Amino acid sequence: MQGLRDKDEAALRALMERYGNVLMRTAYLLVKDKQTAEEAVMDTFIQAYRKIGQLQHPDRLESWLLRIAVNQCRMRTRTWSWSRILPLAHVERMVEEEEPGPEELLIGTWRNEKLSEALLELDYKYREAIVLFYYNGLNVAEIAAQTSSNENTVKARLARGRAQLKLMLERQEEANETGGRATVH
Amino acid sequence: MRPEEEQQFIRDRLDEELGDLRFLRSAEVLDRTHPRSLPAKLRALWNYEFELPLLPIGASFAVLLAILFVAQLQENTDNRQRAAVMPRAERQLVEAGGNTYWKDEYEKAVRGVEAQDQS
Structure with a gap:
């Protein structure tokens, strides 16, 4: 966690090794497309790396990552609908x-x-x-x-x-x- | 089977079904977060995402539009008031370039052109 805050490359690599597959499968189940899921997970890690300072409680890292991934998937599946209004x-x-x-x-x-x-x-x-x-x-x-x-x-x-x-x-x-x-x- | 056991069972089942799905693009992530070569650095800069706060920007834009609208409205009102203050009988006609204009309107237009020329 401290490594991530220090922008350490090895820490980011470890983070991807630990959560990459679970996030990939979650994203695939949400967006229904392998390539889109990969892009969503890539952007999740990049966003997490850049905004790690915003994470107040290190023990909530997994749910924080999941939240970013869900938002990334939502962005990619977003279509206009009357139900929004x-x-x-x-x-x-x-x-x-x-x-x-x-x-x-x-x-x-x-x-x-x-x-x-x-x-x-x-x-x-x-x-x-x-x-x-x-x-x-x-x-x-x-x-x-x-x-x-x-x-x-x-x-x-x-x-x-x-x-x-x-x-x-x-x-x-x-x-x-x-x-x-x-x-x- | 209890709900928690069912949750675990389904999770295991999905992991089994989706076992082939693995995240294999970590190198691309590192290339964007820790670019080494010049092209990678340029690409990272090009792809850099920044966030604009929609609410303050939208509010500023709305205020600017409102000011412009009010200024325009004020000018139109002034023109109408000036025309109303000066009765038709008191207005004079002038001829310029073969056309006939109200004198006050003509002078106003000339002043505008002169001001443009000076700037």
Whole structure:
């Protein structure tokens, strides 16, 4: 950490070795493209190196890096939408009340399907919540802090994302079974 | 399976599925943060990102626009007031270059041209 503050090259190299792969996989799950993910992670490390002085608590280095990476991914996936002007947060709150809570297990419906492929099919906002929760191991409050949203929104996105993911995994399973039967005949 | 165990299980599964994805461009990062050759230094300088605070710049621009707008409005109002103060009957017509102008407007235009010539 001190090495980074001193702009030491070896410290930056060690930082990339330690967090590079996790950030790369997180970025790939968010932006759905390997090259874009690489660029996002590169810019994450460059920004972290230049702004290391802004990190107050060294023990929060990983979540600080993750926050920069998430912002880099958001910048790269940003498209104009009416929802920016008319936020539909209230719709998400309604969804939260109707669907299972964020802590409900996903694993029940999941067998051998490719989880990453199903994840990439989700809308960005649901994918972001699901990736940060499952892959990066953040809790609802941490995701809310990382994405500058409120906790209810995060809970709603997790619930909605999980519901969509279950549906996709079930479809994958059905397709696999149908394919399997066809092969047997 | 408890939620924490599920989280770990899914994380492991994703790590397994995405195992081939590795960050391999650390050399390019170092080239930008610690450029050695002259081209790399120039590239790093060219790609250097700086942030502009949007709010103060936007606010300054808005204030500048407001000042220009008010100044323009003031000038138009003055012209209209001058025309209103001087009744039509008191205004004189002059001829210049085969055209006819109000004398006060003509003198104002001449003064403007003279001022431009002097500067």
